[in-house]
Amino acid sequence: xxxxxxTEEVAGxxxxxxxxxxxxWDRLMTxxxxxxxxxxxxxRQALSAEEIASWRTMIDWALSAGLEPSTDAAGNLFIxxxxxxxxxxxxxxxxxxxxxxxxxxxxxxxGVVAALEVLTTLAGRGVRPPVDIVCVAWMNEEGSRFAPGxxxxxxxxxxxxxxxxxxVRDAAGISVADALDALHAAFPALRRRPLGFPVxxxxxxxxxxxxxxxxxxxxxxxxxxxxxxxxFDVVIEGERGHAGTLAMVERRDALxxxxxxxxxxYAEIGGHDDAVKFTIGRLQVEPNxxxxxxxxxxLRIDLRHPDNAVLEHLGQRLxxxxxxxxxxxxxxxxxxxxxxxxxxxxxxxxxxxxxxERIGQPHMPILSAAGHDxxxxxxxxPSAMIFIPCRDGVSHAEHEWAEPAHVAAGANVLLRVLMxxxxxxx
Amino acid sequence: xxxxxxTEEVAGxxxxxxxxxxxxWDRLMTxxxxxxxxxxxxxRQALSAEEIASWRTMIDWALSAGLEPSTDAAGNLFIxxxxxxxxxxxxxxxxxxxxxxxxxxxxxxxGVVAALEVLTTLAGRGVRPPVDIVCVAWMNEEGSRFAPGxxxxxxxxxxxxxxxxxxVRDAAGISVADALDALHAAFPALRRRPLGFPVxxxxxxxxxxxxxxxxxxxxxxxxxxxxxxxxFDVVIEGERGHAGTLAMVERRDALxxxxxxxxxxYAEIGGHDDAVKFTIGRLQVEPNxxxxxxxxxxLRIDLRHPDNAVLEHLGQRLxxxxxxxxxxxxxxxxxxxxxxxxxxxxxxxxxxxxxxERIGQPHMPILSAAGHDxxxxxxxxPSAMIFIPCRDGVSHAEHEWAEPAHVAAGANVLLRVLMxxxxxxx
Numbered sequence: 001x002x003x004x005x006x007t008e009e010v011a012g013x014x015x016x017x018x019x020x021x022x023x024x025w026d027r028l029m030t031x032x033x034x035x036x037x038x039x040x041x042x043x044r045q046a047l048s049a050e051e052i053a054s055w056r057t058m059i060d061w062a063l064s065a066g067l068e069p070s071t072d073a074a075g076n077l078f079i080x081x082x083x084x085x086x087x088x089x090x091x092x093x094x095x096x097x098x099x100x101x102x103x104x105x106x107x108x109x110x111g112v113v114a115a116l117e118v119l120t121t122l123a124g125r126g127v128r129p130p131v132d133i134v135c136v137a138w139m140n141e142e143g144s145r146f147a148p149g150x151x152x153x154x155x156x157x158x159x160x161x162x163x164x165x166x167x168v169r170d171a172a173g174i175s176v177a178d179a180l181d182a183l184h185a186a187f188p189a190l191r192r193r194p195l196g197f198p199v200x201x202x203x204x205x206x207x208x209x210x211x212x213x214x215x216x217x218x219x220x221x222x223x224x225x226x227x228x229x230x231x232f233d234v235v236i237e238g239e240r241g242h243a244g245t246l247a248m249v250e251r252r253d254a255l256x257x258x259x260x261x262x263x264x265x266y267a268e269i270g271g272h273d274d275a276v277k278f279t280i281g282r283l284q285v286e287p288n289x290x291x292x293x294x295x296x297x298x299l300r301i302d303l304r305h306p307d308n309a310v311l312e313h314l315g316q317r318l319x320x321x322x323x324x325x326x327x328x329x330x331x332x333x334x335x336x337x338x339x340x341x342x343x344x345x346x347x348x349x350x351x352x353x354x355x356x357e358r359i360g361q362p363h364m365p366i367l368s369a370a371g372h373d374x375x376x377x378x379x380x381x382p383s384a385m386i387f388i389p390c391r392d393g394v395s396h397a398e399h400e401w402a403e404p405a406h407v408a409a410g411a412n413v414l415l416r417v418l419m420x421x422x423x424x425x426x
Numbered sequence: 427x428x429x430x431x432x433t434e435e436v437a438g439x440x441x442x443x444x445x446x447x448x449x450x451w452d453r454l455m456t457x458x459x460x461x462x463x464x465x466x467x468x469x470r471q472a473l474s475a476e477e478i479a480s481w482r483t484m485i486d487w488a489l490s491a492g493l494e495p496s497t498d499a500a501g502n503l504f505i506x507x508x509x510x511x512x513x514x515x516x517x518x519x520x521x522x523x524x525x526x527x528x529x530x531x532x533x534x535x536x537g538v539v540a541a542l543e544v545l546t547t548l549a550g551r552g553v554r555p556p557v558d559i560v561c562v563a564w565m566n567e568e569g570s571r572f573a574p575g576x577x578x579x580x581x582x583x584x585x586x587x588x589x590x591x592x593x594v595r596d597a598a599g600i601s602v603a604d605a606l607d608a609l610h611a612a613f614p615a616l617r618r619r620p621l622g623f624p625v626x627x628x629x630x631x632x633x634x635x636x637x638x639x640x641x642x643x644x645x646x647x648x649x650x651x652x653x654x655x656x657x658f659d660v661v662i663e664g665e666r667g668h669a670g671t672l673a674m675v676e677r678r679d680a681l682x683x684x685x686x687x688x689x690x691x692y693a694e695i696g697g698h699d700d701a702v703k704f705t706i707g708r709l710q711v712e713p714n715x716x717x718x719x720x721x722x723x724x725l726r727i728d729l730r731h732p733d734n735a736v737l738e739h740l741g742q743r744l745x746x747x748x749x750x751x752x753x754x755x756x757x758x759x760x761x762x763x764x765x766x767x768x769x770x771x772x773x774x775x776x777x778x779x780x781x782x783e784r785i786g787q788p789h790m791p792i793l794s795a796a797g798h799d800x801x802x803x804x805x806x807x808p809s810a811m812i813f814i815p816c817r818d819g820v821s822h823a824e825h826e827w828a829e830p831a832h833v834a835a836g837a838n839v840l841l842r843v844l845m846x847x848x849x850x851x852x
Contacts (some may be wrong), residue, residue, distance in 0.1 A: 100715055100717075100718060101713050102666070102713050142717075143716060143717065144715045144716070144717075144718075147716055208671070210671035210672070229670065240528070240822060240823050241820065241821075241822065241823070242635045242636075242795075242796055242821045242822045243703060243707055244635070244655065244703055244728070244730050244795045244796035244797060245634070245636035245795040245796050245819065245821065246819070247700070247703075248696050248697070248700075248702065248703065248704065249700075250637075255688075255709065256688075256706075259685055259688040259692060262681075262682075263685050263686075263689050266685060270674050274675075277670055277671070277672070277674065278674065279669035279679070279717070280682075281711075281714070281715055281716045281718050281720060282711065282714050282715060282716050283709070283711045283714070284714075285707075285709045287526070287528050288707070288709065288710075289570045290569060290573055290657065290707045290726045290728060291526075291568070291570075291575075291728050291822070292707050292822050293705055293707065294707060302669040302716060302717050369668075369670045370668055370670035394667065395667075395668045396666060396668045396715075396718050
């Protein structure tokens with residue numbers, strides 16, 4: 001008898017188990033008040049006072065359900081439903097609580113609250129699974145305050161050292177080290193786990209952040225993988241001069257050089273094919289004074305493609321264009337993130353599709369265009385992601401929105417995908 | 427007998443009067459220490475603690491020479507050599523003490539210290555001229571902290587209201603009103619003049635901020651006028667989105683729209699002819715986050731041309747290009763500064779040329795490519811400017827440099843140009 005059939009038998013006694021849709025929605029809206037922006041969105045950046053406040057609320061909910069909160073040196077938050085064998089690798093489900101500066105109410109926080117809802121539902125039924133089932137909120141997925149993001153999952157997975165993570169500073173000069181220490185100081189009684197431990201499986205629920213599910217009228221996206229991503233810092237060095245006196249032909253204007261480079265990049269890289277995503281999201285001009293010819297432009301490029309060969313080619317082409325078009329200025333390109341496309345566990349993908357069918361929700365396979373912490377869990381253990389639609393495909397914006405029915409459906413799918421791990425203990 | 431010949435006779439007794447070149451240079455270097463930057467430049471922005479410190483030093487020097495400091499409601503600093511008729515319109519000479527954030531040791535401060543040196547020389551000889559001869563330091567010429575600049579001379583000349591000037595805020599949210607009050611509070615005993623009063627003549631010494639005098643091996647530039655200048659604020663509005671999920675064709679990327687617009691502006695406006703100066707000196711991207719498609723780009727354009735008809739044409743063309751190339755974003759263009767070219771007083775130009783000849787310095791007529799406070803004095807009274815070379819034509823930069831011999835020559839020319847106003851009192 002497999003765990004799945006055992007669960008079905010138990011669940012069958014009272015019909016199919018469901019999460020509490022109202023509680024889940026109320027909790028999402030409660031967390032949306034922590035860092036709420038005037039436009040209806042959320043500003044709850046990594047390791048901020050707002051994120052600390054969201055931890056406090058999460059921990060209160062966890063303790064009131066008999067769940068066990070803990071953290072690690074990378075500032076990840078864990079909330080465990082205790083299993084019979086506490087030394088065995090646990091099953092993890094979650095996402096992140098931090099948001100973009102002008103972010104929405106669902107990106108990240110949905111996957112964490114959905115996982116907490118599953119654990120709360122199981123705890124409410126007195127379940128004691130064979131191993132711990134753990135809700136996780138990874139530290140700094142967004143990377144908007146401390147760049148680049150995914151710090152918590154990367155440190156957990158050993159992709160980046162804790163030392164490298166702690167050395168990063170925000171625009172105000174505050175280090176991750178100091179911000180992490182402040183976070184931990186706010187919760188002195190919280191148990192500390194070692195950084196990184198064996199995991200049996202990882203499942204992350206998230207809004208799609210794209211328009212496909214909505215257009216196809218599907219409620220559940222069975223995520224096949226995450227498209228590859230490269231990021232680059234580019235520094236263009238020119239020479240400052242007086243805007244009123246320096247002849248145009250004598251200028252080494254860094255912003256004019258940027259314009260030449262960006263024109264080529266938008267056309268050749270951004271226009272390569274329908275699948276490419278090319279963004280210059282951050283740009284800084286120095287000295288940024290009205291009557292001074294700019295001497296330096298610093299920019300961050302975000303390049304994504306599902307095909308690793310194409311991604312590799314475009315990354316090389318991008319650097320070559322920066323180099324060849326900068327004259328009479330000089331451009332230097334520093335690669336930062338280099339994450340190839342990855343595929344998720346086929347058996348978990350099948351389990352997600354089956355769960356959607358059992359609860360009568362239309363589903364489809366979908367590639368994740370956005371990066372997620374699950375990228376770093378996939379090499380460690382069977383991993384998967386569940387997508388739900390978001391209105392007009394909008395995310396990283398104050399008007400980001402997901403329907404309550406879809407929010408509930410995704411959490412119910414998560415519950416059913418985790419049931420085999422709950423197994424005979426249910 | 428004209429004032430000029432009277433002065434010549436008096437001066438003839440001891441040969442030609444000269445300013446103290448060492449004192450002048452020492453004072454320039456002393457002021458360069460106030461707001462000194464690591465790279466050898468100066469950061470002494472308008473109404474900053476550094477500018478207040480430079481006032482204190484200037485006032486100390488003034489009082490020790492028996493000169494009379496005063497100020498007005500716009501934060502201009504006046505230092506008077508008392509004349510016989512104190513109600514008659516005075517003669518003014520000066521420039522500004524504020525610098526760009528990464529400015530040099532001469533831009534502005536040279537004209538002020540040269541004027542103070544002339545007054546100190548005259549006072550040391552016991553001169554009592556028929557009217558006050560006044561050194562002036564205009565408030566906020568540069569416009570880097572509070573934009574746009576020339577606030578003090580514009581308020582003095584009635585070009586801009588004091589209320590409009592006081593309402594401007596810096597990047598930290600501090601208003602000119604508050605900064606002015608702090609300036610005046612630092613000098614409670616300083617006499618307050620009314621804002622704006624009749625002036626008999628105005629002469630401003632300044633570094634050229636261009637390469638012409640150096641290339642032509644001339645020490646004195648007889649400034650014929652100031653080229654026209656227009657500035658514009660442009661706001662490009664798009665829509666934010668997720669860098670990893672939003673398809674390129676569906677984007678309204680404000681930075682991509684900027685790139686299209688800027689490409690056309692650099693080519694068509696910046697490439698219009700050899701005389702045009704076109705600069706995008708300040709640019710801000712929002713939300714300026716690495717993985718967010720930019721929703722808004724704000725930029726400041728600086729456009730200059732000696733021919734008013736061309737300047738007018740280019741200003742209109744610029745706005746049309748912004749409008750037509752913004753799609754699918756929207757661009758709005760707000761004109762700020764609109765200052766046509768102006769010509770300086772012919773008699774004063776002749777006096778400058780004659781003075782240079784008398785002290786044996788090669789001179790030439792020259793158009794000022796940079797804007798100066800003298801622009802706003804020219805409609806009020808006979809006005810003129812004296813240029814000296816600066817190394818490689820560089821200004822608004824830490825390595826801005828002028829030779830001590832040229833610094834002295836410009837001040838000696840200023841002394842001689844002012845001698846007719848000193849007249850029989852000498």
